[in-house]
Amino acid sequence: MLPFVDALVAPYCLELVGDGAPAPAEKLRPLIDVREAVSRASQDIRLSFCATSSQEAKRITDGVTNLLLAKGSKLDEAIWSTMEETSARLVASTDMEDDEDITWLSTRWATVHQIAEQAVQCRGYMPKIDNVSPLTSLIMETVACLEKMLSQKSARSSFPDQSLGFLFLINNSYFIWQQLYPITSVLESHMLALARKIDNYIETYLQLSWAPAEFHKTYTAQKLWKVPDPKLRRRLRVAVIEKVIPSFTKYLEYNNISPSRITPHDLMDMLQELFEG
Template identity: 25%
Template sequence: MLDFVDAVVDAALDDDQAAAEALPGMLQVYTCVVDDSPAVLTLFKESSFTTSMFDAMNGIFLRKRSKLSDAIWGMMEVVRASFLTNDCWRVSPASAGGVHKTTRLVMIYVMLLWRNEGALNLVLQDQQHRFRMFLSEHHDYCSSSVADLIKKMISSSEKQLEKASNFISDPGLRYIFLMNNFSFISEKFSSLLLPPFEGYKIERSRGSRERLHPMEDGVNQPDPSIRAEIETDSNLDGFIKIQSFMEAYLDASWEPVMSCLYHDIPRGFLKCGRALDRFILEFQRTCATQRMWKVPNPELRKRLRKAIIEKVISGYNQYLTQRLARGKSNRPAMSTPLELEELIEELFEG
């Protein structure tokens, strides 16, 4: 077995391109060495062999373990570095709607790390002097070094996603891209049952007149439909970001539609008779475009549609009410609120 260790390590170190594929096997070999060495050493200790023989055998096992540890850490560094290149996060028109391929690969890698937490904790102990750069400053949130490594990996990936999204020309699609990827990460992260990620703390000492930031208010007094998700999502920081992306998406995609009805809220709705026509045309154009956008997560898709309905349909109803009050209802509206809502329910199917 010990000769086999040398063979697999040499083979792994010869091919950086295969680091990701070879890493699971290397972790299995490392686990075997760690698990089997105590039993083998016990045989030497209980036999008539001299202490020097036992020490020599123990030294061999330690060197093989160290060699495997160095190889595994080197392979992990290769994989980590590959996820930091801009090329792998490049966004094509096809990947703008949906979950980016690299996001999926990162989470597959994260799940591999967590499944091998026991072995990796030993590897990280062997590599303490190299691992210090990855240790979180907030030790209260996580006592597991593997979990810290995972959280650093996810945080880095989220930054890469935000940077990559800047190359998407349509601002609405940019936020859809971010929501798709962040929700995928959050869902996978939560399934690992890790300790909370970047514990989100809200300042409680504000004055009574100071208004909460919308995102903070959403956590303190959440919509009942998402309360359970807030309470159970270990990646609360990711959830908060998704909510902020949703607000930005509504402003980018639907505020221009609503602006057909009004200049700004304090000045009230436009008196121009063509405002309604322009609103309907812009609404239909936006729906036609976004019907082709893909939101694979059904819960996120449902939340997005609900948010659009609350923003657009409520504003449309308000416009029709004021129009009626001003005696501008001499002709029926081109579309009823229910008809517009039905169009919204068709969005994001891809």
């Protein structure tokens, strides 16, 4: 196991970049798995020799335990550096890792949490957010930067339609919310704030797109706009239907018009085709 630890940590000590370096998420999995294996081995050795009073056995146990602690420290350093690299890359690219990585990481929360606590004590990491754990602070700092950059990108980008800019914010903010869902328990207040922000984006999008505009013009322009997530796509369709259909029905009733070319039911069927891309 010990030579394997050295071989695993070596690439991070050399700071490989470019084509020779794996992506941060690919680094974290083996590092954390081996770190947990080293920790279990250390515990097993202590338990195996705890009943032995032999001085020789104690000497061997202490030697192996100290060696495992040293290897564990190397792994901790590599893990923390990789987590900081992941955070920096996410902010630089505004592109989250695959949600499977976040789900997997949430199952190793105890290990990563311990490493983050050690980072405060031994590596000089200063959490920017008070009253939360160092790991939670790092995640919240990263997410806050992502949200800010998405907002700036939406404002700076020359979207052909302002509504498309808000759909961009809805898609990406919802994607961030999905990534954080496996660790909702430690980010509850932030998750609620992000959910409210998504609600506000959706309401603004509805007002811009479907309240003042002519239906056919808006429908034709937005039919091929894409919402990748099925749940979010259904949610937006329902929101548009609830915005459009009652207004259309009231318009027909107020003007005493009998629908000839298109009925409210036909309209609903059309709106079910939105956001497929």
